[in-house]
Amino acid sequence: MSLQTDLGKVRGLGSAKEGVHHWWAQRLTALALVPLVLWFVAAITGLAGADIGLVRVWIAEPVTSVLLVVLIAATFHHMQLGMQVVIEDYIHVEWLKITSIVLVKFASVLLAVAAGFAVLKIAFAG
Amino acid sequence: MDMGGRPLSPHLQVYKPQLTSILSILHRMTGVALAGGTLLLVWWLIAAATGPAAFNTVQMVIGSWIGRLCLFGWSFALFYHLCNGIRHMFWDMGKGFELPTVAASGWAVVIISFTLTGIAWVWGYMSMGAF
Numbered sequence: 001m002s003l004q005t006d007l008g009k010v011r012g013l014g015s016a017k018e019g020v021h022h023w024w025a026q027r028l029t030a031l032a033l034v035p036l037v038l039w040f041v042a043a044i045t046g047l048a049g050a051d052i053g054l055v056r057v058w059i060a061e062p063v064t065s066v067l068l069v070v071l072i073a074a075t076f077h078h079m080q081l082g083m084q085v086v087i088e089d090y091i092h093v094e095w096l097k098i099t100s101i102v103l104v105k106f107a108s109v110l111l112a113v114a115a116g117f118a119v120l121k122i123a124f125a126g
Numbered sequence: 127m128d129m130g131g132r133p134l135s136p137h138l139q140v141y142k143p144q145l146t147s148i149l150s151i152l153h154r155m156t157g158v159a160l161a162g163g164t165l166l167l168v169w170w171l172i173a174a175a176t177g178p179a180a181f182n183t184v185q186m187v188i189g190s191w192i193g194r195l196c197l198f199g200w201s202f203a204l205f206y207h208l209c210n211g212i213r214h215m216f217w218d219m220g221k222g223f224e225l226p227t228v229a230a231s232g233w234a235v236v237i238i239s240f241t242l243t244g245i246a247w248v249w250g251y252m253s254m255g256a257f
Contacts, residue, residue, distance in 0.1 A: 027218060030214075030215070033208075034211070034212065037204065048251070079160070083158070086154060086158060111165070115167065117175075122175050
């Protein structure tokens with residue numbers, strides 16, 4: 001039997017050097033989202049009440065299409081990272097925690113692809 | 127896990143709610159709310175790609191009073207999460223940890239979020255020709 005605490009046993013063994021990846025990805029997407037969200041909100045506010053024709057013309061503009069796809073990618077990556085942390089903090093039943101994280105990750109990919117596809121369809125097919 | 131019987135920090139409920147803690151949990155709550163809000167964004171984009179009937183349905187839902195109420199909440203959540211996220215970036219750079227600064231930046235976030243929400247809604251109604 002060891003008298004060392006669990007923390008004491010692992011302290012100083014070093015890390016896999018990947019500890020900050022999640023944190024860093026969260027900050028990078030956040031930084032990208034600052035101008036992207038401001039642009040999107042300004043554009044969408046100007047489109048309030050617009051009919052489908054106007055909205056499609058706006059989405060089909062090359063600058064809009066590209067920025068929308070980037071916005072979608074950054075948003076869902078950021079969302080998925082954030083929801084993972086929230087789930088890890090509040091759900092303590094192991095199987096439910098893992099299941100929730102997997103579902104959030106799958107859902108975020110599905111939603112991102114659906115949104116990106118919609119933008120590209122309008123951009124290429126009108 | 128064996129913690130060696132060391133004392134634990136007191137639990138959350140014993141603390142009096144204060145600006146810092148309220149704004150902190152609000153960052154999480156707005157983040158989770160915005161995750162739900164992305165569903166509307168996806169629905170809106172897919173409807174625009176699908177056709178006029180689908181698009182009109184989204185417009186009708188967003189235009190209803192409950193739709194506008196949700197959109198108002200989401201727009202505030204978005205501005206709050208954005209402003210407080212920028213506040214977090216300063217902390218990440220090791221700046222603004224002094225208590226008076228934390229309080230000042232906190233109030234600034236609250237005031238700027240409400241202001242931006244107000245500007246966005248006046249602007250939105252203006253582009254709809256409401257006034």
